[in-house]
Amino acid sequence: MSSATAIAHPNIALVKYWGKRNVLLNLPLVSSVSLTLSGWATTTAVSWGTNSDEVFLNKEPAPAPFSTRVLSFLDHIAADRPPCHIETYNDFPTAVGLASSASGFAALALAATTAAQVECDRNALCQLARLGSGSACRSIWGGFVHWDKGRANDGSDCLARTVAKPDAWQLAMVVAVTSTSAKPVGSGEAMKRSQDTSPLFSTWVDTAEEDVSTALEAIGKRDLEVLGTVMEHSTFKMHATTHTAKPPLLYWQPGTVQCLHTVFDLRQKGVGVWATMDAGPQVKALCHQKDAQRVASELEPHAKEVHLLLPGHGARVLT
Ligand code: PMV
Numbered sequence: 001m002s003s004a005t006a007i008a009h010p011n012i013a014l015v016k017y018w019g020k021r022n023v024l025l026n027l028p029l030v031s032s033v034s035l036t037l038s039g040w041a042t043t044t045a046v047s048w049g050t051n052s053d054e055v056f057l058n059k060e061p062a063p064a065p066f067s068t069r070v071l072s073f074l075d076h077i078a079a080d081r082p083p084c085h086i087e088t089y090n091d092f093p094t095a096v097g098l099a100s101s102a103s104g105f106a107a108l109a110l111a112a113t114t115a116a117q118v119e120c121d122r123n124a125l126c127q128l129a130r131l132g133s134g135s136a137c138r139s140i141w142g143g144f145v146h147w148d149k150g151r152a153n154d155g156s157d158c159l160a161r162t163v164a165k166p167d168a169w170q171l172a173m174v175v176a177v178t179s180t181s182a183k184p185v186g187s188g189e190a191m192k193r194s195q196d197t198s199p200l201f202s203t204w205v206d207t208a209e210e211d212v213s214t215a216l217e218a219i220g221k222r223d224l225e226v227l228g229t230v231m232e233h234s235t236f237k238m239h240a241t242t243h244t245a246k247p248p249l250l251y252w253q254p255g256t257v258q259c260l261h262t263v264f265d266l267r268q269k270g271v272g273v274w275a276t277m278d279a280g281p282q283v284k285a286l287c288h289q290k291d292a293q294r295v296a297s298e299l300e301p302h303a304k305e306v307h308l309l310l311p312g313h314g315a316r317v318l319t
Pocket of ligand 1: 017188
């Protein structure tokens with residue numbers, strides 16, 4: 001038996017991934033741009049070659065859909081793998097739209113390949129993590145990350161990479177948690193429903209690459225206004241495809257809308273802050289670190305919890 005422990009941070013998309021060109025390989029229809037965040041982490045320990053398969057989540061035996069997803073992910077590393085023991089711990093809420101699957105599969109990919117003593121460079125790791133959850137390939141990398149959708153059918157050119165290191169730009173993500181209930185529909189199902197039924201979906205795809213180029217240029221020039229504006233535009237377009245799916249899907253709660261208006265009001269008052277949301281009711285506000293405390297205190301009355309997160313590093317082995 002050999003063991004390894006790895007840590008990875010969640011990432012929040014600034015320009016969203018939404019829609020797949022290959023469901024089995026988790027190949028995206030659109031490229032995306034994200035920010036990996038320190039402050040929150042998934043830590044995962046894998047023992048490769050035990051007596052039976054066992055999965056623990058946050059110190060408890062993991063429920064079936066979660067454990068099956070984790071164990072079948074390990075089959076990608078070796079189809080004839082031995083039984084494994086996995087312990088994974090999130091120091092932030094799981095499955096509520098806070099990117100726990102991104103940090104989760106990034107940490108699992110790194111811990112499992114290290115425990116299995118499989119040679120894996122960062123690109124191979126990125127491709128492996130993507131098989132667990134698309135956005136997990138971005139958490140392999142730190143700072144500002146560009147995930148290129150690629151063109152190859154086998155996904156060989158579908159890779160993520162850091163475009164600016166975590167300390168390259170003093171930005172903060174203020175996360176307003178408006179509900180900690182598990183989301184009613186997971187991102188995979190929501191993506192499929194939007195792709196299959198929303199009349200807006202083709203526009204979403206047609207306009208995504210331009211948003212990615214705008215965001216990358218803004219990161220290069222450290223222009224928060226341009227980055228924040230395209231980030232909000234991307235999130236509202238993505239959510240418009242869920243609102244216009246059949247049946248419709250509305251992730252927003254009253255607190256979500258209140259937080260959005262708070263961000264807009266702050267902007268009216270001259271604070272450089274922009275909002276984004278994922279497949280859940282939480283609002284994530286992007287601003288300069290110097291403004292983050294003010295943004296957090298304005299969001300607090302409308303949220304259950306508010307967290308101030310800073311750019312973070314990519315996945316790494318602890319032991
Ligand atoms: O990686 P998944 O399958 O959990 O999908 C993530 C989808 C969004 O969070 C809504 C957008 C993104 O780019 O992270």
